[in-house]
Amino acid sequence: MTAQPALVLQTTLLAGAILLENGAEIERVEDTMHRIATNAGYPDAQIFVLLTGITVSLPATATSQVRAIHRRGMDLEKVDQVNTLSRQFAERAIDLTEFARRLAHVERAVPTFPLSWLAVAAAVVSVTLMVAFTGHATPVDLITCALAGTLGFVSYDQVSRLGSIRFLSEFIGALIIGLITLVGGLLTHSGYHADAIIIGAVMPLVPGVAITNAVRDTMTGNLLSGPARAIEAVLSACAIGMGIALTSFFY
Amino acid sequence: MLHWLLTTGLLQLILAYLATAGFGVLLNIPRRAVNLSGWVGAAGWFTYELLAVLLPVTEDAKLAIGNLVAAIVIGIASGLAARYKHMPMIIFNIPSLVPLVPGGQSYRVVRNLVTGNPDAATHYFVQVVIIAGVIAIGFLVAELVNRIAWRLTNT
Numbered sequence: 376m377t378a379q380p381a382l383v384l385q386t387t388l389l390a391g392a393i394l395l396e397n398g399a400e401i402e403r404v405e406d407t408m409h410r411i412a413t414n415a416g417y418p419d420a421q422i423f424v425l426l427t428g429i430t431v432s433l434p435a436t437a438t439s440q441v442r443a444i445h446r447r448g449m450d451l452e453k454v455d456q457v458n459t460l461s462r463q464f465a466e467r468a469i470d471l472t473e474f475a476r477r478l479a480h481v482e483r484a485v486p487t488f489p490l491s492w493l494a495v496a497a498a499v500v501s502v503t504l505m506v507a508f509t510g511h512a513t514p515v516d517l518i519t520c521a522l523a524g525t526l527g528f529v530s531y532d533q534v535s536r537l538g539s540i541r542f543l544s545e546f547i548g549a550l551i552i553g554l555i556t557l558v559g560g561l562l563t564h565s566g567y568h569a570d571a572i573i574i575g576a577v578m579p580l581v582p583g584v585a586i587t588n589a590v591r592d593t594m595t596g597n598l599l600s601g602p603a604r605a606i607e608a609v610l611s612a613c614a615i616g617m618g619i620a621l622t623s624f625f626y
Numbered sequence: 627m628l629h630w631l632l633t634t635g636l637l638q639l640i641l642a643y644l645a646t647a648g649f650g651v652l653l654n655i656p657r658r659a660v661n662l663s664g665w666v667g668a669a670g671w672f673t674y675e676l677l678a679v680l681l682p683v684t685e686d687a688k689l690a691i692g693n694l695v696a697a698i699v700i701g702i703a704s705g706l707a708a709r710y711k712h713m714p715m716i717i718f719n720i721p722s723l724v725p726l727v728p729g730g731q732s733y734r735v736v737r738n739l740v741t742g743n744p745d746a747a748t749h750y751f752v753q754v755v756i757i758a759g760v761i762a763i764g765f766l767v768a769e770l771v772n773r774i775a776w777r778l779t780n781t
Binding site for chain 1: 637638642643644645647648649650651652653654655656657659671683698712713714716717720721723724725727728729730732733735736737739740741754758762763766773
């Protein structure tokens with residue numbers, strides 16, 4: 376079965392773009408795109424994925440298309456849905472037209488957790504990791520850490536929804552965490568561990584996974600995308616470090 | 627040893643489960659995967675803590691060996707979870723890494739540079755490099771194990 380080249384190109388590119396924009400590694404993106412092209416009847420498709428753009432070309436029909444990737448985040452629900460669709464397409468449960476239609480739907484609307492859930496999750500991540508890493512668990516520590524982690528993450532989330540200024544959201548989130556810790560320190564007198572609170576509260580924001588993915592991408596031979604990811608992670612670590620450091624001069 | 631398992635070990639297991647499940651929600655993983663990915667994360671962190679207690683080596687060596695073995699455990703467990711739930715592995719191994727990844731250290735590098743402690747910054751930078759490196763290698767080893775297991779069960 377060989378489908379229309381234009382539709383094959385568009386579908387492959389869209390699937391790749393959704394994966395790349397939502398946190399998949401380069402190797403997974405290339406692999407999934409290659410499967411889709413093969414199942415659509417073009418096993419010789421050439422696929423070139425960078426962190427900032429994707430190119431697909433079908434040598435048999437002398438056509439190719441490019442798609443630039445401008446924003447990258449983490450939304451594993453979308454990764455799962457693209458994976459499911461790709462699997463259904465491979466099993467011939469859906470045809471290419473249906474696949475393209477559902478992909479467009481994935482990009483627009485997937486289930487997300489409401490903000491209240493995210494706030495609770497941020498508090499849980501902050502508090503549990505503070506206790507796991509430092510062993511400090513006085514009542515003031517727990518309360519301040521939950522508060523700082525929640526408000527830090529919520530403001531990070533809201534600022535990043537506002538617009539396209541990169542790294543500002545991380546900076547503001549960290550600044551708010553620093554401020555809350557500072558105020559907490561002024562209000563209490565004993566049993567207060569500022570460093571422990573901060574290390575817990577920044578955990579929802581820090582680019583730990585990004586650093587690890589940078590190394591993994593580099594190891595699979597993506598010598599351009601891996602280091603590019605590392606630079607992105609370094610910048611966001613800088614934004615967070617600056618935000619905390621600005622307030623830490625006062626205690 | 628038994629005392630450690632019942633007190634600190636159990637506590638760390640529960641903390642890591644909650645942290646991983648919470649981080650999974652922040653990354654918007656599918657709802658039906660939240661619970662299982664929490665357990666994968668708990669298994670990884672528990673391995674790390676257990677090795678930190680058992681191994682008689684220096685702090686940096688503990689960091690390297692502990693993270694390596696924990697990453698292998700997470701890689702294999704997420705491979706099993708992915709096959710069981712018919713979901714991509716990334717849904718289980720990314721949230722599970724949250725207690726291990728050098729996120730806290732990376733922010734401490736910058737903070738110590740800004741506040742004028744270059745020695746502390748270097749110390750944390752070394753930790754970032756060690757941890758990120760061994761986790762990547764651990765995942766490669768786990769991938770190999772998963773492929774061998776896949777081949778053995780399918781022939």
